[in-house]
Amino acid sequence: MSQRFPDVNSYIHSDDLQPVVGDELHLETSDSTSLAEVGVLFHTGQPRSGTFMVRDLHAVCAYSEVPGLEVLPIATALAQYPWLREQYSWNLISPEEDEITRQVAEAAPEGFFLRVRAGEKISLPYQTALYMASANIAQRIHNIVIVEDGAALELITGCLTHQGVQRGLHLAVSEFYVGEDSVLTNTMVHSWGAEVTVRPRAATRVGRNGVFNSNYVSLRTGADIVSNPLTLLVGEGASANFMSVILAEKGSRVNTGSRVELNATGTSAELKHRGVSTGGQIIQGGLMIGNAACRAHVDCSGMLISHDGGAFIESIPGVRSNHRDAQLSHEASIGKIAPEQVEYLMSRGFTESEAVSMIIRGFLDAGISGLGAELDAAIQHIAEVAAQGL
Amino acid sequence: MQMEPVLSLRDVCVAVRGEELLFDINLDIPQGEIHAILGPNGGGKTSLMMTIMGFSGYTVTHGKILFHGEDITHATITERARMGIAVAQQRPPTIEGVRLAQVLDYVTADDLVRENLTSRYLSETNMEGFLKREINAGLSGGEIRRSELLQLIAMRPLFAMLDEPDSGVDVGSLELIGRMINEIFSQDPLTPAKRRSGLIITHNGAMLEHVLTDKAHVIIDGRMACSGNPRLILETAGASGYEHCAACIRGEYSGVGIR
């Protein structure tokens, strides 16, 4: 499928905007509201181990409140640690991979460096925000996360535009290193303006018995999102779990895949896509590649609520085995809301839209519940918006 | 003083997918009365309940339905439910990801009395394990009855309709089902004679030992064949598989006994 290529030059992308590092954050109420929707909180006593934020073109805040978790803007970290450039930066993804990576590599990208020291289990989630507060910004981001052996981190990443912003470009390269016996949970909540183009390029390497959990929820889908993260399970017993919940409203196109290479004995991966279209286009993909004795499963499930204006859902779950002891499977289904289900709930006193919302919520939740308060709220929000789109 | 019936059907005809199924149904359920609906399979009993609840497959092509005198023929299902009408379905749909607990939470609406009643019957019926499961998924006949009746206990409707609440229920559980039904219809436990109104579809005389009904109606081939004393009808007509009733409609009996 050919994708219209986003042209950085048609956006604000140089240092036209002055950096504000060290300043007060100056968050307006509307900023805080938008940020809170994607799980990024700015109140006293927030249950977070620290905050990193890029606003428009600059990092405006980068701190950790707990020992064992180090956070720096990527440029600072690269200047400070030669080994970062040598061993980690552009190690999982090549700058030459495609136009997106080239453009990020050419820029002096903003983004975060995050390192959890060996054995440190960070109990509170760390939050990062990649925030476009102004219109027509081209954000170029490079993030590197290193969770050392025996460590654990839960990351909440909110990517968003201010509610008044319609147009923008978000190019983000992320490299995640999950060490032996360590756990990284990355929960991303996105909320984009209607004409925002989004191109994440993520890659993850997981060591022996390491666990990588990636949860993705898109609240407002923007115009055009293409995401196909790569995960390498290189250590024995390493595992990865992916979950995506997407609402595609009229005018949006979302193409989410995931390529997982299971390269060591006892590795496992599971991918669950849940998509609801009220007028947008959704392509759910995934390719599990078994190169060892491993197990993997892809589960794509869609609900097409309206087929107006070219809306569709397409599921392309894939598995490829290069090893006779690889156990790989996939399933896909696309359905609609059954009237007898809606009427059953109505006969219990639900309004039609309450009933539809509960059914959509149930569809989104099936098999993926218990992911925490942020995602719960986000999924509920999607169910309510989708019910209104009926 | 003659009180207005809770529910009245006036010359109601119903079509399902364009096909006429019920013809000229007339029915009055006075305040505090529970009527039994009897008749052979395929006669239209379930269709009658679904029509009263307002399900979309059941089109009223003629006549009207009144609830406390108000014409509800064209009211939405939600409106009817919120007026106090409820049905315990025989084959309720399953809904992926929606749990019994969510529906119970919604219908009890933080009402303490209803919450207490519901949790009492939850434990009596051993249904706690079903709270977190998808509603109606993989339930046996008896479990569906208990789940549906529990929801009605939680709703405390003014007018309850129960579709074969005894089918798929083993003899040992009949007493419990009977108690649940009496709970649904009870206004005040201290005065059992004071009851809410409703309809029960059944084939089973044993059910009517547990839940006393005021009147029975026989529906055959979409028509109200006769109405009368529940026990009498069950004993005389039910025993013959309603052959007796069919013959009666054909005029082969001249008003003997039950008409």
Ligand SMILES: Nc1ncnc2c1ncn2[C@@H]1O[C@H](COP(=O)(O)OP(=O)(O)O)[C@@H](O)[C@H]1O
């Ligand atoms: N949803 C439906 N679609 C088509 N036919 C139906 C439907 N519901 C009921 N019927 C038909 O209507 C008739 C009456 O059925 P029903 O009301 O279920 O009777 P009962 O409950 O007395 O057994 C039957 O012939 C049945 O096949």
Ligand SMILES: [Mg+2]
């Ligand atoms: Mg029936």
